[in-house]
Amino acid sequence: MRLLLGVQAIRNHLARTYSSARFKKMATDVKFNESLGCTDPQTHPVLIIGQLRHLNLLKFSHLESKLSPRVNEETFLNAVACLHPAPTDKVSLYLDVATVAALPLKSSRHNTASRAHAITRLVKNHVLNVSEESVVLVCERENLFASACAVVRAFPLYSRKTGNLLASSQSKNLGCGDGNANSGRNVVNVEFVLINKDGCIENEPLTDDELNCLNETTRAIRMTARLVDMPCNEMNVDHFIQEVEDVGRELCITPKVIRGEKLLEQGFGGIYGVGKAAAVPPALVVLSHEPKGAQETIALVGKGIVYDTGGLSIKAKTGMPGMKRDCGGAAAILGAFYAAVQCGFRDNLHAVFCLAENSVGPNATRPDDIHTLYSGRTVEINNTDAEGRLVLADGVCYANKDLKANIILDMATLTGAQDRQNAQSSCAGLFIAAHLGFDYPGTWIHVDMATPVHCGERATGYGVALLLTLFGGHTDSKLLQSIAPTDEEPPLKRCCRD
Incomplete structure (x- = not known):
């Protein structure tokens, strides 16, 4: 009985956190962070994406700041072991607010080494469109730019649907990371776990140069998509x-x-x-x-x-x-x-x-x-x-x-x-x-x-x-x-x- 009451309490909390009012916000800011932030997935959902060979290199400590206290090491390692991408696969770590997903094993002329097409699909299908959440990309540094652009493509700006006219009127000025708590816009934080050529996890945060490049590219991609959609x-x-x-x-x-x-x-x-x-x-x-x-x-x-x-x-x-x-x-x-x-x-x-x-x-x-x-x-x-x-x-x-x-x-x-x-x-x-x-x-x-x-x-x-x-x-x-x-x-x- 205590377990059932606990599950019901979680459901009630999620219903309040992800209320229908929040889903009415069409526009989304995409914000790139220099390193992994410390968040609780129950209030700040997280989607972790990477190739299976890269996910297998991770230790729980590399992602603990995004998963604790809801996910422990055993759960994380078991989830990664259960991934069998065909072409992609995902496993829930904690309800639907913490998920790990694997990209295709092979690349082709249609899906380059970064597997950018698959990244966009996974983000579109599995982000929750709440006020703030995170996408963590596990990739090699040479695929950082392509992977970042793939995430951006999942968030179009233009909409003329009834109920989203306010978001549409604001969309021309939207880019990345310029939203605030009172802006009425959702924020998706994009963060990276980078792997070097030796298969080791890099500890260096993204530089200001890299962040500036990603931010300007984000604005450019979203502007281009908006013009084509209109x-x-x-x-x-x-x-x-x-x-x-x-x-x-x-x-x-x-x-x-x-x-x-x-x-x-x-x-x-x-x-x-x-x-x-x-x-x-x-x-x-x-x-x-x-x-x-x-x-x-x-x-x-x-x-x-x-x-x-x-x-x-x-x-x-x-x-x-x-x-x-x-x-x-x-x-x-x-x-x-x-x-x-x-x-x-x-x-x-x-x-x-x-x-x-x-x-x-x-x-x-x-x-x-x-x-x-x-x-x-x-x-x-x-x-x-x-x-x-x-x-x-x-x-x-x-x-x-x-x-x-x-x-x-x-x-x-x-x-x-x-x-x-x-x-x-x-x-x-x-x-x-x-x-x-x-x-x-x-x-x-x-x-x-x-x-x-x-x-x-x-x-x-x-x-x-x-x-x-x-x-x-x-x-x-x-x-x-x-x-x-x-x-x-x-x-x-x-x-x-x-």
Whole structure:
């Protein structure tokens, strides 16, 4: 009888602690801590995530500050021994407020060494959305950045559901760790147990440099996901330009804006032709970061189709929902540009946004129309739903001709029905390269991110972490420098060649 009364008391306490009023708070702050804090899981739930081989290296003392007094050493060791990930697995340590979860045993091209996809799923499914809780990541230091980004993707900002309008109105300013007890927002504390190459637990806390990098990246990823999640009636070309201006204001940069008829006058036939039928005119917008002593000029060009009806080659009723996400490339570049500058980007960095709504109207581009693009080349239109390559062709040519970039990367949600019918999604990339010029002496990279831009109904903020990793060597952040590509040939490539 005493045991039953004790269980009932715990249930009553949990009901009070995790009341329905708390679940109404949609917005969540993500806060990174330098080391493990001391909390009681009964009032501060904890989710521990790691690969099984890493979890087996842990002693109870490494996590005692997050589990005591509710979980003892025997319970923890037995729980880890019971984990059999296929592909993931979890075991409850104390009711549903203390959980340990194992990531997939193997990685593949779909799930990298950090198992980032699985981390996001586990966090989405097992956090309790209460006022404050913790996620503890057990990983190697080289996977710290990817693992942190995976957690961030589990907490989208945008919502217009009735009852969450207050959270939605606040979401634009949300980032990480700036909430307080009276803010009405939940807080998820993200903490790390890092394992070195020798299989030993590191005792050093995260540095200020690492925390700053993670915080700025968090803001960038969540901003990118918010822009992609917003529908066109709330995120048209005007709204997107305002977002660019807001970022520029924070970075003390004034964007260059070319829009409407001026696009046609200056030769941007691709962007103008795609967006001229919409009520809100198209635009080319450029943010430029040009520090003293720069050695290289990098241009990031983003496809920003705020909605894609397909134009006169209109999409079917089942193919059009979700086309608000066609600005995913431009959104990712805006987020990456913000985070890169905040992390001390040392070279010239330009963000070029090709913004338009591919709409239907009396002035819409028709199949058989011919446009002259910024490259000077003429293009005959045979499918108005293949608009992405047109706006990007103008963008990359501008990056070459006007910005004199020696490294150009374009990012877009391009792979659609038109590309699959052409057998290869690389057709759009080759189209862009033809306008840039196959004799372009610099480095050109084409990133098609149509699939990872969203997972289910929500945007992922994809592209920010990729770009920060790719160009991390150009920043002052030691964390980004440590994961950036080097000139060394990858070991696997050497093995395959030999």
